[in-house]
Amino acid sequence: MLLLPVALGFPVFWSLSRTRSTVTLVSAAYFLSASRGLPQGVATFYAADIWPGLLLWLAASASFVAVHALLWTKDAGRRPTRWPRS
Incomplete structure (x- = not known):
């Protein structure tokens, strides 16, 4: 809960990224860290192995x-307006 304000940094990092590969890394890091409990939650809910959750x-x-990654553009002027539409 204390790290929730850190999540507000994702749109900033996304719009400041200079390449599509940087956007890919930023997006992957954000999503994988924000949803890190998903594999264990799936395993617990379905009383199954961890692999389906992974x-x-x-x-x-x-x-x-x-x-x-698809919404990112090289045009830095259009980036901040494209993120809210995603």
């Missing part, structure tokens, strides 16, 4: 990263 975690992360 696969879900990676698939969800890949979709999040793909959307944010």
Whole structure:
């Protein structure tokens, strides 16, 4: 709960990134850290092994990263206006 204000930095880092690969790393780091409890939660909820949770975690992360990487543009003037639409 104390780190919730840190999450507000994601849009800033996203819009300040200079390359698409940097955006990919920023997005992956944000999503994987924010949803780090997903694999264990899935394993607990379904009384299953950890692997389905890990696969879900990676698939969800890949979709999040793909959307944010596709919305990024080289035009720095348009970046801040593109993020809220995602």
